[in-house]
Amino acid sequence: MSVLIYAESAEGKFKKVALELASYAKKVAESLGTTVTAVTINASDVSELGNYGVDKVLKVSNDKLNKFSAKAYADVIKQAAQKEGAKVVVLSSTTDSLYLAPIVAVNLEAGFASNVVALPISTSPFQVKRNAFSTKGFNVTEISSDVKVLALAKNSFGLVEASGAAAAEDFAPALNDADFAIVVESVEKVTGKVTIADAEIVVSAGRGLKGPENWGMIEELAAVLGAATACSKPVSDLDWRPHSEHVGQTGKPVAANLYIAVGISGAIQHIAGINSSKVKVVINTDPEAPFFKVADYGVVGDAFQVVPALIEKLKEFKAKNA
Amino acid sequence: MKILVCISHVPDTTSKINFTNGDTEFDTNGVQFVINPNDEFGLTRAIWFKEKQGAHVTVVNVGGADTEATIRKALAIGADEAIRVNANPTDGFFVAKQLAEVVKNGGYDLVIAGKESLDYNGGMVPGMLATILGYNFVNSCVGIEVEGNTAKVTREIDGGKEILSAGLPLVVGGQKGIVEEKDLRIPNMRGIMTARTKALNVVEPTGVEALTKVVKYESPAPKSACKIVSADNLDELVNLLHNEAKVI
Numbered sequence: 001m002s003v004l005i006y007a008e009s010a011e012g013k014f015k016k017v018a019l020e021l022a023s024y025a026k027k028v029a030e031s032l033g034t035t036v037t038a039v040t041i042n043a044s045d046v047s048e049l050g051n052y053g054v055d056k057v058l059k060v061s062n063d064k065l066n067k068f069s070a071k072a073y074a075d076v077i078k079q080a081a082q083k084e085g086a087k088v089v090v091l092s093s094t095t096d097s098l099y100l101a102p103i104v105a106v107n108l109e110a111g112f113a114s115n116v117v118a119l120p121i122s123t124s125p126f127q128v129k130r131n132a133f134s135t136k137g138f139n140v141t142e143i144s145s146d147v148k149v150l151a152l153a154k155n156s157f158g159l160v161e162a163s164g165a166a167a168a169e170d171f172a173p174a175l176n177d178a179d180f181a182i183v184v185e186s187v188e189k190v191t192g193k194v195t196i197a198d199a200e201i202v203v204s205a206g207r208g209l210k211g212p213e214n215w216g217m218i219e220e221l222a223a224v225l226g227a228a229t230a231c232s233k234p235v236s237d238l239d240w241r242p243h244s245e246h247v248g249q250t251g252k253p254v255a256a257n258l259y260i261a262v263g264i265s266g267a268i269q270h271i272a273g274i275n276s277s278k279v280k281v282v283i284n285t286d287p288e289a290p291f292f293k294v295a296d297y298g299v300v301g302d303a304f305q306v307v308p309a310l311i312e313k314l315k316e317f318k319a320k321n322a
Numbered sequence: 323m324k325i326l327v328c329i330s331h332v333p334d335t336t337s338k339i340n341f342t343n344g345d346t347e348f349d350t351n352g353v354q355f356v357i358n359p360n361d362e363f364g365l366t367r368a369i370w371f372k373e374k375q376g377a378h379v380t381v382v383n384v385g386g387a388d389t390e391a392t393i394r395k396a397l398a399i400g401a402d403e404a405i406r407v408n409a410n411p412t413d414g415f416f417v418a419k420q421l422a423e424v425v426k427n428g429g430y431d432l433v434i435a436g437k438e439s440l441d442y443n444g445g446m447v448p449g450m451l452a453t454i455l456g457y458n459f460v461n462s463c464v465g466i467e468v469e470g471n472t473a474k475v476t477r478e479i480d481g482g483k484e485i486l487s488a489g490l491p492l493v494v495g496g497q498k499g500i501v502e503e504k505d506l507r508i509p510n511m512r513g514i515m516t517a518r519t520k521a522l523n524v525v526e527p528t529g530v531e532a533l534t535k536v537v538k539y540e541s542p543a544p545k546s547a548c549k550i551v552s553a554d555n556l557d558e559l560v561n562l563l564h565n566e567a568k569v570i
Contacts, residue, residue, distance in 0.1 A: 099461040102449030111533030136339040140538040195481035250498040258569040301553030
């Protein structure tokens with residue numbers, strides 16, 4: 001009756017969220033007096049999971065699963081859960097895992113709680129705290145079904161190292177043609193760039209930058225920090241930046257460690273999308289901009305002076321701390 | 323083509339979120355309700371299918387009589403008819419079960435639901451609905467074309483997008499991108515007038531065993547004040563981010 005996680009990988013390497021899930025599941029398993037099993041799909045080296053508390057790995061290797069297929073992946077997770085007799089199944093909040101979780105829940109006849117932000121408040125009854133109302137509130141949800149599916153909110157738990165080794169076991173679930181009814185025709189993915197979803201730091205800019213030609217310094221600031229670049233909705237609506245960079249309520253959600261907003265006033269729709277970030281910095285000429293109300297650190301000043309100066313300071317800092 | 327658009331009735335983004343009755347209920351007092359934005363993008367695409375490909379568009383909501391103003395707005399935007407399942411939407415699975423009944427009775431080719439609602443942000447309903455029905459399902463849909471019995475669907479993925487080919491019947495979880503913000507429609511007077519005469523059928527819910535329930539709400543802890551760093555002293559900002567916030 002172990003706790004099962006789906007440890008997501010890309011090009012064979014585990015994503016950070018997979019290690020966060022392992023850390024979280026270990027604590028849940030301890031409170032239930034059980035162990036953690038991870039199911040992996042086409043991951044090459046699974047030993048890393050042991051460092052974060054995974055006791056056993058069900059290793060699935062199947063070329064048909066090289067391309068993501070929600071139905072097939074959900075089928076793998078369901079069969080792994082059944083094999084392990086898992087009572088708690090934990091997934092992450094990546095785009096793929098949020099696609100899978102409701103399918104897995106229905107297939108396991110399990111109650112499902114998404115946006116989980118902390119360890120269960122109690123395991124009997126099983127209660128978890130969740131983000132709701134676009135981060136303007138939380139709710140405590142009680143799950144009464146025998147099997148429970150949780151989706152852990154990104155960056156809400158962090159990594160906890162454990163000493164231990166994961167025992168790997170090959171696992172070959174039976175897949176059928178219906179699992180592959182949806183055909184992937186093509187995939188367009190940026191390479192060599194930090195994506196907003198995976199980034200620890202996001203540098204975002206708004207209309208205060210006056211025009212798309214001024215984004216060079218934003219890209220440079222992001223490069224110094226190893227950050228992803230993002231933008232506000234007006235900027236994407238004006239086509240100054242690609243739509244894929246739009247963050248906010250109707251854009252991409254951000255739950256980074258550090259979010260730096262340059263020339264963004266902080267409309268409520270913007271804040272709703274980025275508020276899960278741990279530390280927020282605002283740079284704005286207007287000290288009355290609403291962003292200052294939600295930021296941890298603020299600089300009142302002209303972005304065209306502050307950003308280049310900050311880049312220099314960060315370069316000095318990086319050189320010293322390299 | 324018969325399209326069903328599932329809409330949620332949610333507090334407008336600018337609403338103050340308060341709780342009442344010992345923090346066990348969301349306080350709707352003074353709250354303005356709207357069509358969930360992710361649903362409105364999907365609805366707008368459905369109207370496009372109606373105008374370009376002769377689709378018939380039904381909207382459905384699971385909720386009490388207080389949601390009818392929101393449903394009428396969807397009719398004013400251009401949906402042909404509406405269904406309200408007369409029940410309090412207790413959790414995602416409950417709603418998905420109710421919608422599955424509506425789909426079974428209506429024989430829809432395409433079901434569009436927002437990938438998540440702005441109130442509970444659960445992101446559950448489209449995937450659960452498709453799985454209950456055994457239909458194909460694509461989430462985070464940012465583009466859809468239908469030709470004959472096949473849909474070409476663009477799905478947003480982390481760091482890009484993928485193009486999928488899926489047979490009908492199909493459920494998609496819509497979001498911005500399925501249409502753009504500028505494509506959204508504000509109901510005109512004619513739309514509002516005709517919406518009054520369109521059918522809004524109320525159906526009673528099917529029994530579902532609850533798997534989850536909300537036992538309590540909490541408001542976020544009050545935020546400490548923003549530390550202002552002088553633009554002439556950015557060393558201090560670097561120092562704070564490194565030593566205090568520990569994020570660089």
